[in-house]
Amino acid sequence: MNTIDQATNNRIQQWLTAEYDSETVAQVQxxxxxxxxxxxxxxxYKDLEFGTGGLRGIMGVGSNRMNKYTIGKATQGLANYLKKQFPDQAIKVAVSYDSRNNSxxxxxxxxxxxxxxxxxxxxxxxxxxxxxLSFAVRHFGCQGGVMLTASHNPKEYNGYKAYWNDGGQLVAPHDKNVITEVDAISSVTEIKFDRQPENITLVGEDFDQHYVDANKKLSIHPEAVAAEKDLKIVFSSIHGTGVTIVPKMLEAWGFTNVHLVEEQATPDGNFPTVVYPNPxxxxxxxxxxxxxxxxxxxxVMAxxxxxxxxxxxxxxxKGEIQLLNGNQIGSLLxxxxxxxxxxNGSLKxxxxIVKTIVTSNLMTAISDSFSVKHYETLTxxxxxxxxxTRVxxxxxxxxxxxxSYGxxxxxxxxxxxxxxxxxxxxEMAAYFKSQGKSLFDVLLSLYEQYGFYQEKLISLTKKGKAGxxxxxxxxADLRANAPQTLGGVAVKEIRDYAHGVATVLASNSQSSIDLPKSDVLQFITVDGDVISARPSGTEPKIKFYCSVKEPLASRDAYEETAIKLEEKVKNIMADIVKD
Incomplete structure (x- = not known):
């Protein structure tokens, strides 16, 4: 035990005391x-912290693991904070969970x-x-909510997404304030574990109809769905919660030809048919x-x-089934x-619209062409x-x-x-099919009109404290030795979101970035390529995003242009991704 520092050892010793149940103590011992x-x-070595997706970690014993005590402590801290924020109200929260083991x-x-x-x-x-769950927080007029999920992480993970009264996940200042409340809990004996049944209302399957009905009112072209109701749809829930409601939603909208991937339709936290349950x-x-x-x-959707x-x-x-990436899906929507x-004359x-800073600028180009305002946010x-909520x-x-497909x-x-x-x-596929177009046809039209955008994401996994x-x-190395060229193309601007500063290299002029601080670096080339480096807030990964663009002269030039852009992405990534 020579390599364990004193602070870590103190936590280990704490978990060996009678404050913890005998099973937990035995596992630590x-x-x-x-x-x-x-x-x-x-x-x-640390306590689990709220990242971009809340509390998330590997299941097991320990302060940096998902277990009874870390979840209990987070919930007690959130409860304490809710009581301080809403002192004269009867506080309500909604709680749901996914198919993961222990959820x-x-x-x-x-x-x-x-x-x-x-x-x-x-x-x-x-x-x-x-x-x-987000819908339920708003529907029931709750002050908060919690979803037990680790989203698309591997099966050994679970997580805890905390929500505020608007149905959104915790953001500043609430996220840090809740952590302060959690950190103020010095002993797990302060956590109130004893269930009070009179304070719990079970929400049954009939609640689904509220959600489905509210969504159906958003439909833009129900007449297209009626005309193409036999649109052939394949859906997989990848052993998750989607099977409980996606088929209901598609049926309610009028689609009659939906085929489930039966091998993946049973909820199962071991996700037996995939390596990672991530579409x-x-x-x-x-x-x-x-x-x-x-x-x-x-x-085909999953x-x-x-x-x-x-x-x-x-x-x-070519009539082949082709996967689209998240940038393409979002741009089409x-x-x-x-x-x-x-x-239909309903634009106001x-x-x-909103997109994140690492998401394709094709979305911005589309919104600009319709004179619709766009916002950019952190990831x-x-x-x-x-x-x-703000506006x-x-x-x-x-x-x-x-x-990232959201x-x-x-x-x-x-x-x-x-x-x-x-x-x-x-509905979008039905609408364009009624006009004799596939979604891929529409995507090519977007590339012809706005430029062919090609994106790639490389994720490097670095587990544990050493990672x-x-x-x-x-x-730190990227900041200290920022690349001046990427893929043979000169870097024009560097945006450092951790320091809130954008620097134009030619003039060395600086301007402030009007977003909260975040550990993200962006390099923008003279060609307009955007390369971003960002440690994940939910996984032990560092992510590198690359987006390049070129005019698409015609549909006939699609393959040739795609190959050219892929080579450019490859050259850029080779310069910045060092593993």
């Missing part, structure tokens, strides 16, 4: 007896702690998607894509475990919503939700998205919503 230093360090148990634990603190809990009887990964979409090819489907992200594959110009509203002067859909009543949110049409919730997105993707330190050093 076994790690100590077996001299498992790496596991002990990774489990105890239901953790969901009931959270409900127990809230109820023991005199807070009324609307607890879902069965697993439901994250966007349904961003080609492998995770492979079964749905194969079924789409077998059925000659128009649309959602992640908590159904807030959706992957999409469509028939390309923005174009569909804006062009449809312009067509105060309409707006994480909670920041999009924050914009929606609510003064401006009108239409649609938003981020490259989208939302309409303002029913304050988080990304794959259920809502599935319905709109299907966290390595990621920190990689960002």
């Amino acid at each position: 076994q790690l100590v007896d077996n001299n498992e230093e790496t596991e002990l360090i990774d489990s105890f 239901q148990k953790f969901g009931h634990l959270v409900a127990d702690v809230f109820s023991a603190n005199g807070i009324h809990v609307y607890l879902f009887e069965a697993l439901r998607p994250t966007p349904v 961003e990964e080609e492998e995770a979409m492979s079964m749905a894509k194969k079924k789409g090819e077998e059925l000659d489907a128009d649309v 959602t992640d475990p908590d159904a807030d992200r959706v992957g999409l594959a469509v028939k390309n110009h 923005i174009y569909y919503v804006l062009s449809s509203k312009k067509e 002067d105060n309409d707006f 994480g859909f909670k920041f999009i939700g924050e914009v929606m 609510e009543g003064k401006e009108n949110y239409l649609v938003g998205g981020e490259e 989208f939302l049409v309409g303002d029913l919730v304050r988080d990304k919503d794959a259920v809502n997105a599935c319905a709109f993707i299907a 966290a330190e390595e990621i920190k050093q990689m960002m």
Whole structure:
């Protein structure tokens, strides 16, 4: 145990006291007896912190793991904060959970702690998607909410997304203030674990109808759905919560030809048919894509475990089923919503869209062409939700998205919503099909009109304390030795969001960035390429995003231009990604 620092050792010793249950103490003692230093360090070197997605970590014993005590402590801290913020109100919260191992148990634990603190809990009887939880916070007039999920992380993870009274995830100052309350809890004996049943209302399956009905009212072209109701749709929930409500939503909108990927339709926290339950990964979409090819489907969709992200594959110009990335999906949705509203005369002067700073500027180009205002936020859909809440009543949110496959049409919730997105993707496909176009046809039209945007994301996984330190050093090195050229193209501007400064290299002039501080670096070349480096807030990864652009002379030049852009991305990434 020679490599364990004193602070970490103090935490280990604390967890061996009688404050913790005998099972927990036995598990910690076994790690100590077996001299498992790496596991002990990774489990105890810090307390879990709220990142872009809330509390998220590997399940197991320890202060840096998801377990009864870290979840209980977070909930007690949140309860204490809610009581301070709403001192003269009867406080209500909504709680839901996904299909991950222990999610239901953790969901009931959270409900127990809230109820023991005199807070009324609307607890879902069965697993439901994250966007349904966000909707429930608003529907029941709650002051907060909690969703137990680790989204698309590997199976050993679980997580805790905390929500505020607007239905959005915690943002400043509430996120840091809750952490202060959590840190103020010096002993787990301060956590109230004793369930008070009278403070818990179970939310049943009938609640789904409220959510489905509210979404259906957002439909822009119901006549197109009626005309193309037999649109051939393949859907996979990848063993998650999407199966509980996406088929209901598509049926309610009028689609009659929906095919489930049965092998992935049973909720299962082990995610037995995929390596990662993430629709961003080609492998995770492979079964749905194969079924789409077998059925000659128009649309193939798959959602992640908590159904807030959706992957999409469509028939390309060769009739092959082709996966689209998050930038392409979001751009199509923005174009569909804006062009449809312009067509029916319902675009307003105060309409707006939102995207994140690492998401394709194609979305901005589209919104500009319709004279619709756009906002840019830091990475994480909670920041999009924050914009929606900030301007609510003064401006009108239409649609938003981020490259990581998160989208939302309409303002029913304050988080990304794959259920809502599935319905709109299907409606969009039906609308364009009624005009004799596929979604890929429309995408090529966008490239012809606005330029061919090509994006790539490279993620490097760096686990544990050593990995966290390595990621920190990689960002420090990039700041200290910023590249002057990338892929043979000169860098024009560097944006350092941690310091809130944008620097134009030629003149060495600086301007401030009007966004909260965040550990992100962006390099913009003279060609307009955008390369971003960002440590993930939810996974042990550092992510590098690249977006390049070139005119598309004609559809016939698609393959040639794609190859050219892929080579440019490859050269740029080779200069910046050092592993």
